[in-house]
Amino acid sequence: MEKTKAILHLDLDTFFVSVERKLHPELNNRPVLVGGLGDRGVVAACSYETRRYGVHSGMAMKVARQLCPAATVIKGETVTYSKYSNEVTEIIKSKVPAFEKASIDEFYADLTGMDKFFGTYRFASELRQEIIRESGLPISFGLSRNKVVSKIATGEAKPNNQLLIESGNERNFLAPLSVRKIPMIGAKTFQTLLGLGVREIKTIQEMPVEMMESVLGKNGRTIWKRAHGIDDIPIIPFHERKSISAERTFHRDTIDMVQLNATLTAMTESLAYQLRRGNKLTSNVSVKIRYSDFNTYTKQASIPYTSADHILIPKIEELFRQLYNRRLLIRLVGVKFSGLVGGHYQINLFDDSQEMLDLYNSIDRIRNRFGEDSVMRASTIGGTSIGGRANSFDGAPPMLYAHRQS
Structure with a gap:
């Protein structure tokens, strides 16, 4: 007889706000907005106290402040939030044999069969209490026989609570x-x-x-x-750390830094677009170099969760500068993003404007409709890169784009 599934969904309540309150207890029970500080900033997260005024994430900060003038506005720090997310991940990893990290603040775990030893609801309750105790952050869970019902149950349990949906009672x-x-x-x-x-x-x-x-x-x-x-x-x-990557083998081994930087930029831009299209964020980036003597080297770095070009491209350029030190001709370069989780790149726009968010959305809409190469950075026009795309690198501002003529 097949065992009844037991799927746990865990969600850190108003995650960004909760982290800020842990660091600044004076914010407890007060309306809080996390996001861009300027009038053209974006609300990345808001406390429950602001929601009764009609505030929601993704809203222009100017509008949110008008709706809830008493709110404390905080510029988000992705590095800090990634740190706490990873702490909670390690707690879950130490207790649960199979779990999925669905986003920076959301997890699923398969507890099927654990009722024979512990009782799944009791185990889930103890896990939640340990996360609260160790991280100092509120977290809610839903437990049922599948992911969808558990996720909905978590939403009904919030804030900072838990809910069991018995098998057969889903409808x-x-x-x-x-x-x-x-x-x-x-x-x-x-x-x-x-x-x-x-x-x-x-x-x-x-x-x-x-x-x-x-x-x-x-x-x-x-x-x-x-x-x-x-x-x-x-x-x-989660241990199946999904990744996406791109590589380019040159027709002739090269030491042309213009060509190399242009290629890395184009690959990074392409991979970042793929992340956004799949609603994913990366937490680890790496660069690969293969020299003319076929020796291959890689260098990687952990980064705050992101899928934004203007954050990823400078990091890839930095890794390449650190890695390239042999002064030999290069045969191949590659870029890889790993440690992928679900999530929207808006979490990176704490100090950016609605204009930048709109720009990313507009660029991605053009690419979705006309193809990935239909829009590119103006700074990459003129050289050679992946997919036969013309480009060069001249250090121009990373958010300058040109529409490609067909």
């Missing part, structure tokens, strides 16, 4: 909740469902799956299944 738990609680239902899909008179999950449960498919296509079936508490998405173990 009853979900029925009265808003359809917005179902992962993958964004604003557009929500409006479509509202147009059908669908507000609560219970209504979807009463609809035939064919109707959902006719309105929402293949996503309709997935949403219908999730409304019934059905989900078979597996845990992706």
Whole structure:
């Protein structure tokens, strides 16, 4: 007989705000905004006290301050948040044999079979208390037989609480909740469902799956299944540290620093775009060099979670300068991003403006529609790089772009 699955979802409550409150206890129970300090900054995180005023993450800081003028505004520090995220990761890693780090502040763990020895709910409760005790940060969890129901349960448990959904009770738990609680239902899909008179999950449960498919296509079936508490998405173990990489072997071995820097910049820009397209962040970057004598060397560095070009490109350039010291001709260069987790690059924009966020979004929309090479840095036009792309490197500002003519 197959064992009933037991999937735990853990989420650090208002993570950035909680870290700031740990470091500055005087902020407890006060409205707090974390993000860009200027009027054109972006809200990366907000405390529960601000939400009653209509404040939410991703909002322009100027608007948030108008809605909640009493809020304390703090410029975020990605280095600090990454440090605490890694501390919590190590605690979970020491206690759970198989877990997934879904984002900087979100985890899944497969506790199936542990009830025979400990009781899964008791184990999850003790794990949560240990995280709170060791890290000093509030954390909530949901426990059920699959990832989707557990994630929704965590949302209902917050703030700083826990919730068990017994096997067989998934539909009853979900029925009265808003359809917005179902992962993958964004604003557009929500409006479509509202147009059908669908507000609560219970209504979807009463609809035939064919109707959902006719309105929402293949996503309709997935949403219908999730409304019934059905989900078979597996845990992706964190030790399988996913990575993406790019390499370029030159037709002729080279020592041309213009060409080498241009190639590294182009590869980094391409990989960063892939991260954003997949809603991923990297925490480890590396550069590879293969010399003309075929000796190969790599240098890597741990970095705060990011997917932003203007952070990654200077780091890759720095690693290359540290690595290249033999003064031999180079046959190959490569760039690799690893330690990937889910998350939006907005966490890197604490000290940047809405203009930069809009620029990234606009550039990525152009690439999504017309192809990755449809827009590039103006500073890379004129040389040779990956994929036959023309470019050069001249130290121009990293956010200067030109639209490629077809």
